Structure formats: structure tokens, C-alpha cells
Amino acid sequence: xxxxxxxxxxxxxxxxxxxxxxxxxxxxxLMLDKPLDETNVMDLEQRLNRSDLLSMLGxxxxxxxxxxxxxxxxxxxxxxxxxxxxxxxxxxxVESKVVRRFQTRIFRGIKVGPSPKWLVDRxxxxxxxxxxxIVDITNFVMIEYGQPMHAQDxxxxxxxxxxxxxxxxxxxxxxxxxxxxxxKASHVITTGGEPIxxxxxxxxxxxxVTSTTTDIVLDAGNYDSRSIRQSSxxxxxxxxxxxxxxxxxxxxxxxxxxxxxxxxILELAGGSYYINDDYYPTPAxxxxxxxxxxxxxxxxxxxxxxxxxxxxxxxxxxxxxEEGSDTLTLEVxxxxxxxxxxxxxxxxxxxxHNYENIPLIALSTPVPNDITDPIYRFEDRLRDLLVAQxxxxxxxxxxxxxxxxxxxVVLVNALTSDQNALRTDLIPGLTHVLSTYKKHKLSGIKVxxxxxxxxxxxxxxxxxxxxxxxxxxxxxxxLMSSHGIKNYTISKALEIIVAGKVIGxxxxxxxxxxxxxxxxxxxxxxxIVSDFGHTTSQDLSLLVPTKVIYADILTIIDSLKGDxxxxxxxxxxxxxxxxxxxxxxxxxxxxxxxxxTDKSNIIATLKSKxxxxxxx
Amino acid sequence: xxxxxxxxxTQFSSDLDSVKSQSDLDALYLKYFGKQGSTTxxxxxxxxxxxxxxxxxxxxxxxxxxxxxQAIKVKKxxxxxxxxxxxxxxxxxxxxxxxxxxxxxxxxxxxxxNEFFRYQGFSIGEGPEIEDVEYNFRRLNLPEGHPAxxxxxxLFIEEPNLLLRTHTSSVETRILSSNKxxxxxxxxxxxxxxxxxxxxxxxxxxxxxxxxxxxGITIGHLKDTLTKFHQFLFGADVKLRFRYKYxxxxxxxxxxxxxxxFCHGSGCKICKFRGFIEVLGSGMIHYNTLKAxxxxxxxxxxxxxxxxxxxxxxxxxxxxDIRKLYGGEIAYL
Numbered sequence: 001x002x003x004x005x006x007x008x009x010x011x012x013x014x015x016x017x018x019x020x021x022x023x024x025x026x027x028x029x030l031m032l033d034k035p036l037d038e039t040n041v042m043d044l045e046q047r048l049n050r051s052d053l054l055s056m057l058g059x060x061x062x063x064x065x066x067x068x069x070x071x072x073x074x075x076x077x078x079x080x081x082x083x084x085x086x087x088x089x090x091x092x093x094v095e096s097k098v099v100r101r102f103q104t105r106i107f108r109g110i111k112v113g114p115s116p117k118w119l120v121d122r123x124x125x126x127x128x129x130x131x132x133x134i135v136d137i138t139n140f141v142m143i144e145y146g147q148p149m150h151a152q153d154x155x156x157x158x159x160x161x162x163x164x165x166x167x168x169x170x171x172x173x174x175x176x177x178x179x180x181x182x183x184k185a186s187h188v189i190t191t192g193g194e195p196i197x198x199x200x201x202x203x204x205x206x207x208x209v210t211s212t213t214t215d216i217v218l219d220a221g222n223y224d225s226r227s228i229r230q231s232s233x234x235x236x237x238x239x240x241x242x243x244x245x246x247x248x249x250x251x252x253x254x255x256x257x258x259x260x261x262x263x264x265i266l267e268l269a270g271g272s273y274y275i276n277d278d279y280y281p282t283p284a285x286x287x288x289x290x291x292x293x294x295x296x297x298x299x300x301x302x303x304x305x306x307x308x309x310x311x312x313x314x315x316x317x318x319x320x321x322e323e324g325s326d327t328l329t330l331e332v333x334x335x336x337x338x339x340x341x342x343x344x345x346x347x348x349x350x351x352x353h354n355y356e357n358i359p360l361i362a363l364s365t366p367v368p369n370d371i372t373d374p375i376y377r378f379e380d381r382l383r384d385l386l387v388a389q390x391x392x393x394x395x396x397x398x399x400x401x402x403x404x405x406x407x408x409v410v411l412v413n414a415l416t417s418d419q420n421a422l423r424t425d426l427i428p429g430l431t432h433v434l435s436t437y438k439k440h441k442l443s444g445i446k447v448x449x450x451x452x453x454x455x456x457x458x459x460x461x462x463x464x465x466x467x468x469x470x471x472x473x474x475x476x477x478x479l480m481s482s483h484g485i486k487n488y489t490i491s492k493a494l495e496i497i498v499a500g501k502v503i504g505x506x507x508x509x510x511x512x513x514x515x516x517x518x519x520x521x522x523x524x525x526x527x528i529v530s531d532f533g534h535t536t537s538q539d540l541s542l543l544v545p546t547k548v549i550y551a552d553i554l555t556i557i558d559s560l561k562g563d564x565x566x567x568x569x570x571x572x573x574x575x576x577x578x579x580x581x582x583x584x585x586x587x588x589x590x591x592x593x594x595x596x597t598d599k600s601n602i603i604a605t606l607k608s609k610x611x612x613x614x615x616x
Numbered sequence: 617x618x619x620x621x622x623x624x625x626t627q628f629s630s631d632l633d634s635v636k637s638q639s640d641l642d643a644l645y646l647k648y649f650g651k652q653g654s655t656t657x658x659x660x661x662x663x664x665x666x667x668x669x670x671x672x673x674x675x676x677x678x679x680x681x682x683x684x685x686q687a688i689k690v691k692k693x694x695x696x697x698x699x700x701x702x703x704x705x706x707x708x709x710x711x712x713x714x715x716x717x718x719x720x721x722x723x724x725x726x727x728x729x730n731e732f733f734r735y736q737g738f739s740i741g742e743g744p745e746i747e748d749v750e751y752n753f754r755r756l757n758l759p760e761g762h763p764a765x766x767x768x769x770x771l772f773i774e775e776p777n778l779l780l781r782t783h784t785s786s787v788e789t790r791i792l793s794s795n796k797x798x799x800x801x802x803x804x805x806x807x808x809x810x811x812x813x814x815x816x817x818x819x820x821x822x823x824x825x826x827x828x829x830x831x832g833i834t835i836g837h838l839k840d841t842l843t844k845f846h847q848f849l850f851g852a853d854v855k856l857r858f859r860y861k862y863x864x865x866x867x868x869x870x871x872x873x874x875x876x877x878f879c880h881g882s883g884c885k886i887c888k889f890r891g892f893i894e895v896l897g898s899g900m901i902h903y904n905t906l907k908a909x910x911x912x913x914x915x916x917x918x919x920x921x922x923x924x925x926x927x928x929x930x931x932x933x934x935x936x937d938i939r940k941l942y943g944g945e946i947a948y949l
Contacts, residue, residue: 026857026859027859027860028859028860029859029860029861029862029869029871031859031871031890031894032890035883035888035889035890036889047862048862048864049862049864050862226761298832298834298917299834299835299868299900299917300834300835300836301834301835301836301837302836338862340757340867340904341867341902341903341904342903343867343868343900343902343903344867344868346867346868347860347867347868347869350835350860350868351860351868355858355859355860355870356857356858358835358836358839358858359836359839360836360839360840360843361834361836361837361839361840362837362840363736363737363800363828363837363840363841365798365830365831365832365833366798367737367800368737368739368797368798368799368800368830369739370739371739371741371791371795371799371801372739372740372741373740373742376740376742380727383719383723386717387716387717387718387719388716388717389717390715390716390717391717392717392718392948393717393718393719393720393723394720394944394946395720395722395723395941395942396942396943396944397818397819397820397942397943398745398806398808398820399808399819399820409746409773410773411771411772411773411780412772412773412774412775413770413771413772413775413810414771414810415810415811415812415819416812416813419813419819422746422780429944430944432943432944433943433944434944436943436944436945437944440947442947446717447944452745452806454745454746461746461773461778463744463745463746
């Protein structure tokens with residue numbers, strides 16, 4: 001919202017500089033959207049829930065309350081209008097559910113002409129061109145009160161007005177002269193069946209006010225803000241009207257805004273004012289809300305009293321209905337459509353009292369129980385262990401291109417096709433990282449990522465926590481050993497298995513662990529003893545047919561009973577096309593009596609089951 | 617006695633000179649300090665002397681013993697390091713670092729923040745990234761059709777109920793709904809929005825959320841916590857500005873700005889001539905949010921804050937393009 005200083009000063013007397021005023025607005029919740037320049041106009045950010053702050057008066061009201069100065073309200077014309085002869089009435093038929101109120105007023109015998117300087121100056125400071133006195137008044141009052149309104153030339157109307165949803169294929173030429181094809185979401189005002197205004201969005205050129213106009217119908221409406229938002233989004237039209245109509249305005253605002261416009265029209269264009277249709281099926285009722293002193297003191301942490309609360313709320317135009325010893329019952333001003341709960345009154349009080357005055361209070365209640373999921377710290381430890389191995393952590397995009405797989409989670413409204421689905425594993429992201437490394441001649445570097453992957457089945461969307469490391473089995477072995485996992489195996493399907501459970505998978509260049517599956521198998525403070533037990537180990541050199549792999553050998557050995565404590569594969573060397581040489585190391589307690597029996601049992605079984613012969 | 621001492625001194629000195637190895641030195645040690653060692657014996661002989669002589673020779677002998685021990689130490693060191701004191705190794709070369717991995721900058725910042733909050737008694741919370749509209753919007757006092765839900769530019773998986781979380785506040789509503797106060801929790805996490813990728817925006821981003829719910833929590837507690845947090849991150853001289861700011865999920869809401877560290881408030885390009893940089897949004901958890909999560913707002917109150925992490929990470933590490941930060945295009949020096 002642009003606030004020209006000359007316009008603001010119509011309502012608030014202040015000697016502050018524009019820089020000081022913008023600092024005050026910042027405290028009130030409206031930061032500068034753009035830096036100040038030499039124009040003496042503040043460009044303040046919009047606040048989503050307060051439609052009244054899209055009006056000069058609304059901003060001035062908050063500022064006056066903050067500065068503790070008087071707010072001067074504009075002059076309005078509150079006398080009733082003349083009654084039209086029945087054949088001169090313009091009937092408004094509302095056939096649309098999005099209209100909450102639609103008031104029209106008729107002016108006859110007006111003189112359209114240029115606007116006076118004060119009006120031109122204010123509009124121009126705001127950034128609007130002057131068109132003629134009538135159009136300028138509708139724009140001026142819209143900015144002053146925040147209520148959009150339109151004036152139409154009665155001579156160009158084909159009788160009554162109808163508000164209805166737009167029909168497919170209908171078009172309208174807007175005030176700016178662009179032809180717009182209407183969409184399903186739009187509603188229109190029609191005359192003689194032809195649309196002349198897109199409701200809440202923009203007026204049409206055909207019935208617009210020109211220098212020859214003498215009689216006008218002035219309208220101001222209140223609509224379902226969501227409908228206006230949808231309509232303007234579909235039509236891709238954004239303007240001063242839309243930015244107000246798509247907020248939650250109160251229908252009572254129409255009376256004040258039209259009274260103001262009526263006064264200005266009569267003053268600047270002459271003519272006579274006639275009352276006309278006011279479609280208003282469910283008049284709005286004032287909202288009352290109770291403020292408890294205890295609530296104010298609780299949320300603020302300050303020893304504020306009701307006297308201060310009352311003063312501030314009254315300056316914001318709340319009306320005190322009832323005053324108890326520690327409560328105030330208030331009527332919420334009609335323009336404050338944002339007020340939902342008692343705490344919003346506390347907000348207003350603290351805001352006007354200035355947030356800088358809120359004291360710092362250290363948390364002093366007992367520290368609550370720790371509810372951190374152990375997986376969080378586990379993953380952090382994995383990071384540390386991998387960093388210690390020399391691996392770099394990376395974070396890559398969870399969004400990826402859909403591969404058309406049924407189990408992939410696909411987005412319904414992605415902006416780009418290369419980011420229209422969720423990743424199912426971490427390898428592609430890390431592979432890309434390594435390719436970047438390669439481009440920069442960095443090789444032999446381990447990288448890893450800890451992150452979520454996503455899948456769907458018929459009923460559910462699933463999130464999995466993965467660690468993928470672009471490194472070889474030695475890195476995996478180190479990581480497992482750090483967690484006290486000595487006995488893990490790799491299946492023929494290249495799954496990593498601990499205690500019969502699959503906890504991950506391995507490829508020639510990477511391995512992946514499901515962190516939630518790994519965590520239960522880990523042991524803290526593992527492998528640390530105060531007596532140095534004695535073990536003995538012996539190597540087995542095996543000549544293995546090439547079709548047999550280590551997983552096969554392990555399966556056989558695991559099926560045997562014996563005293564050995566552990567088994568590792570030190571190396572695998574190719575002998576010729578048919579035979580590989582595997583060097584295994586078995587470990588026993590030093591005093592085990594069964595070493596020789598165990599060994600010969602293993603050798604014999606491997607020979608009979610897998611045709612493996614022993615070299616040793 | 618003096619003659620004996622002098623003779624011992626001379627002998628020791630010549631013996632020490634002929635020491636060429638550690639074993640020579642061991643032998644020498646034994647010769648003088650063993651049970652029957654010369655120095656040991658001469659020290660013992662002190663006992664048989666008259667009182668006056670004891671007084672004279674006691675200190676002399678003590679000094680002798682100390683000198684000899686020191687000489688052996690020096691010899692030992694020179695044997696180990698050679699005559700230059702280094703014996704073939706030049707210890708003055710500073711060394712080459714062993715290969716070591718590095719954490720992602722975002723992880724580093726998250727850890728730094730977690731560290732602060734852990735000492736303030738905060739747990740670390742997490743939640744799903746595929747989120748229900750209920751937790752992402754409804755329980756945050758964002759009813760259907762609220763303009764803020766439009767602004768979030770949500771990425772949907774199934775319209776209108778299933779989406780990628782647009783903020784970490786969804787974890788707040790989940791934790792509030794399934795835990796009983798008192799609670800102090802921070803939530804670092806990935807969030808998503810429907811936005812075309814650019815230098816500063818990507819479809820996913822990191823947020824850091826925090827909240828406290830207990831009896832008697834005030835906006836003063838929020839202000840204090842955030843002040844200490846920023847002092848921890850940026851130093852005790854950090855200057856913050858607290859102002860009213862509207863967020864649907866809090867009331868009263870509070871915006872926090874930090875004085876621009878480049879221009880110290882006078883306005884420059886970095887702060888877009890505002891003098892301050894917006895750092896986070898916060899406020900007292902909305903009455904309706906507490907209620908929707910099953911917490912009685914008449915008994916408990918709470919505060920919440922949330923901030924984007926990426927901008928902070930990028931400014932701290934001088935990374936200008938968010939796509940590089942999350943595209944592996946960062947080199948660890």
C-alpha cells in the first residue's frame with residue numbers, strides 16, 4: 001500500500017519525517033516494501049488479514065493510535081437520497097451466490113469534468129492518473145476507505161442490472177481496452193444480457209463514464225473473497241480493485257464509502273442523488289469480545305492495566321460496552337474483520353504500546369523431558385563417522401523427474417517436468433555430485449547423503465530414511481565395526497544382512513543403509529574390554545569355481561556348527577577362467593581344542609557342496 | 617672428602633663423554649646410581665661423617681647428584697634426536713593434513729543451532745515431509761480458503777488433502793497433538809514450495825522452527841530466547857528489532873530483524889536500504905492452534921518461531937546460488 005505523505009496528513013497531524021513515520025509503521029506491522037526515495041511516498045507491505053490496511057484511513061488510524069494523536073475523519077454525506085420515480089429505478093437482480101451486498105445509488109444531472117488540484121495531486125502521488133471527476137472520486141474513495149466502487153453511464157445501460165456467473169465464451173472489453181475471455185470462476189454484471197463488469201475485478205469500457213455522461217449509477221459490492229481471488233487468478237488480472245475485493249471486507253463498509261463518494265460527487269460534479277437498490281440479504285451484526293486483564297498480563301508478561309488497554313482499544317475505535325474490575329467487553333469496529341479471538345486484542349494493545357517495550361524474560365520453568373527420537377542422534381553420529389573416514393556430506397534435491405514407476409510419488413501440480421516426483425533413492429543425486437567433482441578433476445573422493453526417500457503402495461505413502469555412501473565395502477565394514485556390528489553378511493541379491501534382517505544394499509560403487517533398520521542392531525561402547533582375551537586365527541586358502549561367490553561359501557559355513565568366533569574374507573584373486581582363490585581368516589579362542597576339527601569339517605563340506613578345494 | 621668428590625666428578629664427566637648409545641647410557645646410570653653405584657655410595661657415606669661435615673658436604677653432594685641426573689637426561693635426549701636434536705627427522709616441517717570429510721554447510725548450521733537450544737532444554741523434533749492438509753494448514757489456524765494457503769504455493773500429491781509440507785510448523789502441530797506440555801522443541805527440516813528454481817529460491821528449502829508450551833509462557837520469554845539465540849549465533853553485540861507482524865498461526869505475532877552487519881543500520885545494498893534484515897517470524901501460538909491440537913489454551917500458553925536456513929547458510933559461506941548448495945557444486949577446501 002502506497003502512503004503519500006500529503007494524503008496521510010489529511011487525517012493525522014504529524015511533524016515526523018517520512019523516515020520516522022516508516023519506522024513507526026514498521027513497528028505497527030507494516031514494513032516498507034521498497035526503500036524510501038525523494039517522492040515522499042511510503043510503499044508499505046500488505047497485511048494479509050487486515051483489509052482495512054489497504055486504505056489510507058486504516059493506516060492513518062493505526063498511526064494516530066501509535067503516535068497518540070487525533071485522527072481526523074473525512075466529511076461524508078449522510079442525508080438520505082431522493083426517491084426515484086418507479087420507472088427511473090434501476091433494478092438489480094442478483095443471481096449469484098458470491099454476492100453478500102450490492103448497493104447502488106443514482107446521480108442525475110451531473111457535470112463530468114476535470115478534477116480539482118487537491119484530488120489530482122493525491123491520486124498522482126499514489127500513482128494513479130486523473131481521468132475525470134467521477135472516475136477519480138471512485139478511485140479516491142476506494143483508496144481512502146478500501147472499498148472498490150464503479151460508476152456506469154445510465155444512458156448506456158439496457159435497463160436493469162443482473163449479477164450472475166459468466167457463461168462460457170463470453171468476452172468483455174475492460175476499461176483499459178483489453179478484451180478478456182471470461183472463465184468459469186468469474187461472475188459478471190450484465191445489462192440486456194451482455195456483461196459490462198467482471199464482478200470484483202474490473203469494469204467494462206462500454207458503460208464507462210465519459211465527458212458526455214450526465215446520469216450515473218454508482219455501485220459498491222461485497223463479495224466472497226475466495227471467488228474473487230479465483231476469478232482474478234484465472235483471468236490473470238491484478239489491480240487495485242482485486243487486491244481489496246479478494247480480502248475479507250465487511251459489508252457495512254459500503255455505507256461509509258458510498259456516503260463519502262456521494263458527498264464528493266455532489267460537491268465536485270453537482271446533480272442530484274437518488275437512492276436505488278441495496279441488495280443486502282443478511283446484514284452484518286457487530287462482533288463483541290471480552291478482554292480479561294489476566295489474559296493480557298499472561299501473554300504480555302507485563303503488568304499492564306485496564307486503563308491503558310481501554311485507551312489503546314478506544315483509539316483503534318473499539319467501543320467499550322461493559323467495564324468490569326478486570327474485564328472489558330468490547331464491540332469490534334466493523335472494519336476489523338481480522339479479529340478472531342481475545343488474544344487478537346492483546347496483539348493490538350502490544351502493537352500500539354510498541355513491541356520494543358516488551359521485557360526480556362528468561363525461561364524459568366523446569367526443563368521438559370527430552371523427546372528427541374534416538375534416530376536423530378544416530379544419524380548425526382553416522383555423519384561424524386563418515387566424515388572421519390574422509391567422506392564429504394552432500395544434500396541433494398528430493399524432487400526428481402518421474403520415471404513412470406507405479407510406486408513413485410508424483411506431484412499433481414509441479415511447475416517443471418524435471419521436478420515432478422519424489423526421489424526413490426539417493427544414488428542419482430550423489431552420482432551427479434561425483435560427476436561435478438570429476439569435471440573439476442576431483443577424483444577418489446567419498447561422498448554421502450542422509451535423507452528421505454519416498455514410495456507409495458496402494459494404501460499409503462511411505463517415507464524412508466536412508467544413508468547412501470559412494471564408497472566401497474571397506475568403508476561399510478569400518479562403519480559397521482564402529483557400531484559393534486561384526487557379523488553382517490551380503491546376500492547374493494547384494495542385500496546387507498544383520499541378524500537375518502535386511503538393513504541395506506550394496507553396489508560396486510556405493511552402499512545404502514536404512515538408518516531406522518540399522519539402529520536396533522548397534523551397540524554403544526562396543527569392542528572395549530579391560531582384559532585382553534587371547535584369540536588365535538588361521539587362514540584358509542580356497543580354490544573356488546568362478547560360479548561360486550563368497551555369499552555361497554558363507555551360507556555353507558554358517559550352516560555348520562563349530563567353535564569359531566568369526567570369519568572374514570581377506571582377498572579374492574583370479575587364478576584362471578575357472579578358478580578364483582579366496583583367502584579366509586577364521587578366529588577361535590586361543591585355548592579352543594577344536595580348531596583342527598573345525599577346519600577339516602569346513603574344508604570337507606565346502607568340497608562336497610561347492611566343489612571347493614583347499615590350498616592349505 | 618672434597619678430593620673424593622672431585623675425582624667422582626672427573627670420572628663421571630669422562631664416562632659420559634664416551635657414551636655412544638642408549639645401552640652405554642644405561643650402563644653409566646647403573647655405575648653411578650645403582651645400589652652399589654659410585655654416587656649412591658658417596659651419598660651413603662655422608663651418614664658416617666661428623667655433624668659439621670654433614671652440614672658442609674650435604675648440600676654439595678645433593679648438587680652433584682642433581683647435576684649428574686640432568687646431564688644424563690640431556691645425553692638421553694641427544695641420543696634420541698641426534699646431535700642436532702632431531703636425529704634424521706625434521707620436526708620443524710608443519711605436516712600435510714590427513715584426508716578428512718566435511719559436513720554439509722546446512723548440517724553445520726543446524727548443529728550449531730541445535731547446540732544452543734539443547735542447553736536451553738529443547739528437544740529436536742521431526743515429522744513427515746509428505747503431509748496432511750490438517751497438520752500443515754488447518755491446525756495452524758489456516759482454514760480452507762485462507763489467503764495464506766494460496767500464498768504458500770503448495771506442491772500437492774493429492775489435491776486438496778495431501779501435500780509436501782510448506783513449513784516446519786506442520787511438525788509443531790504434530791508434536792503438540794501427540795505430546796503433553798511442557799514442551800520445548802526445535803525442528804530443523806526440509807520444506808517445499810511450488811516455485812521455479814532461481815539463484816535464491818528452490819523448490820525445496822530448509823526451515824528451523826522452535827516452540828515452547830508451558831504454563832505462564834509470555835511474549836517476553838520469546839523475546840529473551842530469540843535475543844540469546846542471536847547473541848549465540850552472531851555475538852553479544854548483535855542488534856535486534858522486534859516489531860508486530862501478522863502470521864496466521866500466532867497471535868500476537870512478532871517479526872524479528874537484525875541490524876545489517878554491513879552498514880550498521882544506515883542502509884546498503886545488502887539490506888536493500890532498510891538498515892535491518894528480516895531474520896525470522898514468531899509469536900504466541902494461536903489460541904485456536906493449541907485448541908486444535910488438544911491443549912487447553914486457558915491452562916497453557918506457548919511461543920513459536922520459524923526461520924529460513926538457506927539464506928543464513930549462503931551468507932555465512934558466501935554461496936550465491938542455492939542450486940549449487942544443494943546440487944553438489946560446493947567444494948570442501
